[in-house]
Amino acid sequence: MRFSAPVPLQELARLIKANLIGNTQASATGINELNRVEKGDLAFVDHPKYYEKCINSAASFIIINKKLDFPKEKALLIVENPFEAYLAIVDHYRPFRPSTKMISDTSTIGEGTVIMPNSYIGNHVTIGKNCIIHPNTTILDYTSIGDRVVIQSGTVIGSDAFYYNKKTDRKSHYKKMTSCGGVNIQDDVEIGAGCTIDRGVTSDTLIGAGTKMDNLVHIGHDTLIGSNCLFAAQVGIAGATTIEDNVILWGQVGVSKTLTIGEGATVYAQSGVKDSIAGKKVYFGSPVEDAREKMKELVWIKRIPELWEKVMGRKNQ
Amino acid sequence: MRFSAPVPLQELARLIKANLIGNTQASATGINELNRVEKGDLAFVDHPKYYEKCINSAASFIIINKKLDFPKEKALLIVENPFEAYLAIVDHYRPFRPSTKMISDTSTIGEGTVIMPNSYIGNHVTIGKNCIIHPNTTILDYTSIGDRVVIQSGTVIGSDAFYYNKKTDRKSHYKKMTSCGGVNIQDDVEIGAGCTIDRGVTSDTLIGAGTKMDNLVHIGHDTLIGSNCLFAAQVGIAGATTIEDNVILWGQVGVSKTLTIGEGATVYAQSGVKDSIAGKKVYFGSPVEDAREKMKELVWIKRIPELWEKVMGRKNQ
Amino acid sequence: MRFSAPVPLQELARLIKANLIGNTQASATGINELNRVEKGDLAFVDHPKYYEKCINSAASFIIINKKLDFPKEKALLIVENPFEAYLAIVDHYRPFRPSTKMISDTSTIGEGTVIMPNSYIGNHVTIGKNCIIHPNTTILDYTSIGDRVVIQSGTVIGSDAFYYNKKTDRKSHYKKMTSCGGVNIQDDVEIGAGCTIDRGVTSDTLIGAGTKMDNLVHIGHDTLIGSNCLFAAQVGIAGATTIEDNVILWGQVGVSKTLTIGEGATVYAQSGVKDSIAGKKVYFGSPVEDAREKMKELVWIKRIPELWEKVMGRKNQ
Numbered sequence: 001m002r003f004s005a006p007v008p009l010q011e012l013a014r015l016i017k018a019n020l021i022g023n024t025q026a027s028a029t030g031i032n033e034l035n036r037v038e039k040g041d042l043a044f045v046d047h048p049k050y051y052e053k054c055i056n057s058a059a060s061f062i063i064i065n066k067k068l069d070f071p072k073e074k075a076l077l078i079v080e081n082p083f084e085a086y087l088a089i090v091d092h093y094r095p096f097r098p099s100t101k102m103i104s105d106t107s108t109i110g111e112g113t114v115i116m117p118n119s120y121i122g123n124h125v126t127i128g129k130n131c132i133i134h135p136n137t138t139i140l141d142y143t144s145i146g147d148r149v150v151i152q153s154g155t156v157i158g159s160d161a162f163y164y165n166k167k168t169d170r171k172s173h174y175k176k177m178t179s180c181g182g183v184n185i186q187d188d189v190e191i192g193a194g195c196t197i198d199r200g201v202t203s204d205t206l207i208g209a210g211t212k213m214d215n216l217v218h219i220g221h222d223t224l225i226g227s228n229c230l231f232a233a234q235v236g237i238a239g240a241t242t243i244e245d246n247v248i249l250w251g252q253v254g255v256s257k258t259l260t261i262g263e264g265a266t267v268y269a270q271s272g273v274k275d276s277i278a279g280k281k282v283y284f285g286s287p288v289e290d291a292r293e294k295m296k297e298l299v300w301i302k303r304i305p306e307l308w309e310k311v312m313g314r315k316n317q
Numbered sequence: 318m319r320f321s322a323p324v325p326l327q328e329l330a331r332l333i334k335a336n337l338i339g340n341t342q343a344s345a346t347g348i349n350e351l352n353r354v355e356k357g358d359l360a361f362v363d364h365p366k367y368y369e370k371c372i373n374s375a376a377s378f379i380i381i382n383k384k385l386d387f388p389k390e391k392a393l394l395i396v397e398n399p400f401e402a403y404l405a406i407v408d409h410y411r412p413f414r415p416s417t418k419m420i421s422d423t424s425t426i427g428e429g430t431v432i433m434p435n436s437y438i439g440n441h442v443t444i445g446k447n448c449i450i451h452p453n454t455t456i457l458d459y460t461s462i463g464d465r466v467v468i469q470s471g472t473v474i475g476s477d478a479f480y481y482n483k484k485t486d487r488k489s490h491y492k493k494m495t496s497c498g499g500v501n502i503q504d505d506v507e508i509g510a511g512c513t514i515d516r517g518v519t520s521d522t523l524i525g526a527g528t529k530m531d532n533l534v535h536i537g538h539d540t541l542i543g544s545n546c547l548f549a550a551q552v553g554i555a556g557a558t559t560i561e562d563n564v565i566l567w568g569q570v571g572v573s574k575t576l577t578i579g580e581g582a583t584v585y586a587q588s589g590v591k592d593s594i595a596g597k598k599v600y601f602g603s604p605v606e607d608a609r610e611k612m613k614e615l616v617w618i619k620r621i622p623e624l625w626e627k628v629m630g631r632k633n634q
Numbered sequence: 635m636r637f638s639a640p641v642p643l644q645e646l647a648r649l650i651k652a653n654l655i656g657n658t659q660a661s662a663t664g665i666n667e668l669n670r671v672e673k674g675d676l677a678f679v680d681h682p683k684y685y686e687k688c689i690n691s692a693a694s695f696i697i698i699n700k701k702l703d704f705p706k707e708k709a710l711l712i713v714e715n716p717f718e719a720y721l722a723i724v725d726h727y728r729p730f731r732p733s734t735k736m737i738s739d740t741s742t743i744g745e746g747t748v749i750m751p752n753s754y755i756g757n758h759v760t761i762g763k764n765c766i767i768h769p770n771t772t773i774l775d776y777t778s779i780g781d782r783v784v785i786q787s788g789t790v791i792g793s794d795a796f797y798y799n800k801k802t803d804r805k806s807h808y809k810k811m812t813s814c815g816g817v818n819i820q821d822d823v824e825i826g827a828g829c830t831i832d833r834g835v836t837s838d839t840l841i842g843a844g845t846k847m848d849n850l851v852h853i854g855h856d857t858l859i860g861s862n863c864l865f866a867a868q869v870g871i872a873g874a875t876t877i878e879d880n881v882i883l884w885g886q887v888g889v890s891k892t893l894t895i896g897e898g899a900t901v902y903a904q905s906g907v908k909d910s911i912a913g914k915k916v917y918f919g920s921p922v923e924d925a926r927e928k929m930k931e932l933v934w935i936k937r938i939p940e941l942w943e944k945v946m947g948r949k950n951q
Contacts, residue, residue: 098431098449114732118754118770120435120452120470132732135754136435136772136790138453138470138510153754153772153790154830156453156470159510162531162549173527173545173563176507190810193772193793193830194850196471196510196532196550210807214796215830215852216511216870218532218550228807232796233830233852234870234888236533236551236568246807251870252888252906254551254569254587270888270906270920272569272587286587286603286920287615300621304934304941307621310628311944415748415766437752437769437787453752455770455787455827473770473787476827479848479866490844490862490880493824513788513827513849513867533828535849535867553850553868553885571868571886571904589886589904603904603920617938624938627945 001180001202002030003093009061012042013077015092016085018063022075028061031089031180035240036203036222042089044082083165087178094180096141099123110147122158128187142182142199146209149185152193158183161201161221161239177201179221186210192217192233208245220257232269244279254286318497318519319347320410326378326392329359332409333402335380339392345378348406348497352557353520353539359406361399400482404495411497413458416440427464439475445504459499459516463526466502469510475500478518478538478556494518496538503527509534509550525562537574549586561596571603635814635836636664637727643695643709646676649726650719652697656709662695665723665814669874670837670856676723678716717799721812728814730775733757744781756792762821776816776833780843783819786827792817795835795855795873811835813855820844826851826867842879854891866903878913888920 006027013020029040034054037043043059045051054062061075063082070076079085103109103121110129115121119137128147133139137151140158151157161181164174181200185207191197192215199205200222207219208227217231220239229247237243238257247261250269255261262279272286284291323344330337346357351371354360360376362368371379378392380399387393396402420426420438427446432438436454445464450456454468457475468474478498481491498517502524508514509532516522517539524536525544534548537556546564554560555574564578567586572578579596589603601608640661647654663674668688671677677693679685688696695709697716704710713719737743737755744763749755753771762781767773771785774792785791795815798808815834819841825831826849833839834856841853842861851865854873861879865871869883872891877883881895884903889895896913906920918925 096449098433100434102434116732116754117734117736118435118453118752118772120433122452132730134772134774134793135756136453136752136770138435138451140451140470150794152793153774154471154511154788154828156510156532159451159469159532160467162509162529164529164547174529174547176529192796193790193832194471194511194533194788194828194852198510198532212796212798212808212810214854215790215793215832216533216828216850218511220531220550230798230808232872233854234551234868238549238568251872251890252569252886256568256586269890269908270587270904274586297618297621300625301618301931301935303625304621304931304938307625307628308934308937308941311941413766415750417751419751435752435770437750439769453770455752455768457768457787471788471828473827473849476768476786476849477784479826479846481846481864491846491864493846511788511828511850515827515849533850535828537848537867551868555866555885569886573885573903587904591903614935614938617942618935620942621938624942624945 001032001090001094003028006040007093009075009077012061012089016063016077016079016088018077018079018085019067020075020077021067022070023060023073024075026060026075030202031086031093032059032202033222034059036200042077044086046082083175083177090178090180096178097123099141124182134193140199142180143185144182144204145185146187146189148188150190152191152195152215154194155191156196157185157191158199159196161198163201163221163239181205181222183207186227189213195219198239214251226263247279318349318407318411320345323357324410326394329406330394333380333394333396333405335394335396335402336384337392337394338384339387340377340390341392343377343392348403348410349376349519350539351376353517359394361403363399400492400494407495407497413495414440416458441499451510457516459497460502461499461521462502463504463506465505467507469508469512469532471511472508473513474502474508475516476513478515480518480538480556498522498539500524503544506530512536515556531568543580564596635666635724635728637662640674641727643711646723647711650697650711650713650722652711652713652719653701654709654711655701656704657694657707658709660694660709664836665720665727666693666836667856668693670834676711678720680716717809717811724812724814730812731757733775758816768827774833776814777819778816778838779819780821780823782822784824786825786829786849788828789825790830791819791825792833793830795832797835797855797873815839815856817841820861823847829853832873848885860897881913 028042031042037059042061044063045054063077104123106123107121107125112130115133116135122141127145131149134153138156143158161179163177184204186209188210190212195217197219198221206224210228213231214233218236222240225243226245231249232251234252237255240258242260244263246264248266252270255273259276264280266282268284271288274287282291285294345359348359354376359378361380362371380394421440423440424438424442429447432450433452439458444462448466451470455473460475477496480494501521503526505527507529512534514536515538523541527545530548531550535553539557542560543562548566549568551569554572557575559577561580563581565583569587572590576593581597583599585601588605591604599608602611662676665676671693676695678697679688697711738757740757741755741759746764749767750769756775761779765783768787772790777792795813797811818838820843822844824846829851831853832855840858844862847865848867852870856874859877863881865883866885868886871889874892876894878897880898882900886904889907894910898914900916902918905922908921916925919928
């Protein structure tokens with residue numbers, strides 16, 4: 001998430017009651033998760049396991065719960081609870097402001113685009129030219145849509161990430177990581193009916209140009225989908241995953257989080273992808289294997305009784 | 318279902334044209350399915366297999382198609398078709414009255430709760446404090462929602478149970494069991510986008526405090542879900558099932574009806590739970606097994622060719 | 635798709651810039667895909683593999699990219715790109731005209747039917763008597779609904795087919811086949827919440843009388859579903875498939891395209907149907923097999939370690 005203008009670290013330190021050390025005169029341009037952080041950004045870390053990675057990342061400014069050595073051009077903002085500090089910053093600089101209108105005044109709709117009845121267009125939404133937004137569609141805050149995009153009825157773009165921290169507090173076992181990112185849908189994308197595409201936690205979920213999705217498809221937060229992919233109905237893709245160009249996922253395929261599916265891969269129906277898989281190959285099974293190997297395996301299973309009979313001298317149990 | 322006030326059995330007997338015997342001066346406080354029945358309730362039974370169970374249940378008054386012995390403090394309402402009698406009672410005492418407003422006058426919305434545009438709030442709905450009901454959400458009759466609940470766009474709460482009797486009549490092969498129960502969503506629950514949660518047939522579907530669901534999750538009628546559960550996207554849970562506290566179901570898991578998943582169980586993605594499973598364990602597969610055993614099984618399958626070669630003297634088919 | 639009145643071939647030839655030969659004075663009554671074509675219809679073919687089949691089909695008039703022999707009562711409309719010609723004809727004779735009203739003036743609603751708030755009824759929709767259309771439902775152009783039909787909230791009827799031609803042009807890798815068919819829902823059908831039913835590409839998707847569907851079910855374009863079927867939650871059926879009468883599909887079953895499931899078949903939860911299967915049998919697995927055989931197979935797999943020990947003299951790896 002980019003701030004609308006750079007924010008002085010001293011202002012941020014006051015907001016989150018941090019002990020600010022290092023380059024105290026600098027300003028931050030945004031706040032991002034560790035895997036999406038850029039120079040000028042704030043990042044936050046609360047687990048010793050990630051201290052080193054965070055301090056050596058592109059992040060210029062680190063919200064942290066321990067004083068550690070760091071490059072002199074950077075700064076640390078030391079607080080007891082960096083996660084709460086993140087929530088406070090998002091709440092302050094990108095607060096949730098529920099629109100009371102069906103089409104928010106802060107949205108921009110391109111020429112030739114049709115918004116059909118009962119659709120909701122949230123704050124800071126941009127839609128390009130010659131799009132069709134079918135009835136009963138929901139497009140939430142900070143979604144950006146290119147040209148010639150079709151979004152069918154019942155679909156929700158920009159729902160919150162399913163992202164919780166298991167921090168026990170008095171009211172609830174899980175604490176939500178507030179989403180402040182958006183969804184970026186490129187030109188010529190078509191999204192079927194009843195789909196759900198979550199916004200990124202701090203940056204954008206991306207649907208690449210020319211990709212087509214059938215109905216009831218789920219795309220998790222921060223997932224990056226390439227160009228000209230085809231996803232059949234009821235496919236589900238978890239968060240922070242990368243799907244490269246020209247990937248074909250048949251019906252009801254499930255894809256786990258933070259992995260990569262290589263360019264041009266095809267995954268047959270109902271398969272489950274739990275680790276990264278290489279491109280230009282065909283996969284099947286849950287968990288997936290090379291489709292031809294998996295098919296052979298199914299044949300081998302059918303030969304167990306024959307093997308049993310040969311070895312045990314009888315086929316029956 | 319509770320009647321708004323106790324109903325004299327003689328009034329009920331007239332409505333359903335029953336032969337009333339036993340404690341004929343009593344009044345019924347409600348009507349419920351056999352597995353949810355309480356003292357003072359009516360229950361109904363039409364199959365000899367369940368006669369004994371029904372007469373000896375907590376139900377005080379039994380709608381039945383045969384005269385049988387029964388405890389003297391109870392009453393029987395003898396009719397030819399108890400199922401039709403049930404439908405007539407529900408139709409009379411809790412008729413479907415479609416609201417013509419987007420927010421029904423009979424609903425109650427707590428302080429600090431935001432109802433966003435295009436959402437529908439039905440009759441006798443109660444929503445607590447500081448909730449967010451996102452755009453294009455549907456909350457149907459007799460739903461009760463606690464405090465700090467978030468319901469994302471496109472979600473439907475309180476749809477009718479998928480519950481049909483296979484009674485052939487002239488117009489249709491299946492006859493619907495009218496739903497007259499509700500949905501009870503406790504504090505701090507968060508429900509993703511595009512989910513569907515069915516109302517109970519006679520009592521309530523329950524979502525326990527602090528439970529979080531991702532998008533496109535389906536929860537069947539009368540299912541009881543504990544506290545602080547996590548359900549990933551596209552999970553489906555059939556009717557009248559019990560999920561205890563702290564259960565984690567990963568993406569696209571399917572759970573069959575009327576079973577129990579024990580406290581703290583974890584079920585991996587795309588698994589199918591067809592019988593009850595114990596708590597505090599990890600499961601995988603369709604049907605599910607202990608996850609570690611299932612993983613070993615997948616390795617054993619890969620060794621069949623080696624076994625074949627050893628036994629048959631050649632690996633090829 | 636039927637034209638509102640027969641269209642002279644010469645008018646069509648001018649529109650698509652075709653070389654018209656054969657019965658040039660005739661008029662076409664409609665345009666349909668090869669597998670749905672009737673006498674008097676136009677059909678189109680661009681691949682040599684289907685030339686013969688198309689010319690010998692019921693189609694009276696063929697849009698084609700090669701001059702071939704044909705029966706003298708027929709006509710050929712020769713163009714460079716028959717697919718583009720199809721799109722031009724649909725665009726001209728059945729253009730997409732987005733309604734700006736929640737209930738289109740060109741729709742017809744029967745007596746006793748309730749349309750609840752926030753529902754959208756498109757152009758040329760017909761709904762019979764005593765139906766309930768729950769809130770936030772979307773019923774798109776050219777849907778036809780019988781009597782006593784219930785459609786629950788969030789459901790979308792008549793979304794576009796997921797049907798693309800892999801023709802590279804400058805803007806997009808995949809080119810959409812415009813849908814001009816409809817959805818035909820017969821009497822006493824009940825459709826759950828959050829379902830999506832696609833319209834036919836040129837003819838109708840059909841849901842037979844008395845069929846009941848649970849929530850989040852997907853039905854593809856041109857699929858023909860028989861009477862009194864039961865589909866549990868999250869079932870997905872691809873395009874142009876035939877499901878005969880009294881078929882039961884349990885939760886999360888996936889069915890591939892263009893196949894047939896025979897009358898009275900039952901398919902257990904999470905199964906995958908990739909080829910046609912016979913009626914009156916029970917199936918399980920992905921891909922499906924006879925359920926009893928599949929269950930036996932699961933038992934055989936568990937016996938591999940015993941077999942291994944016997945053959946190899948040790949059980950461990």
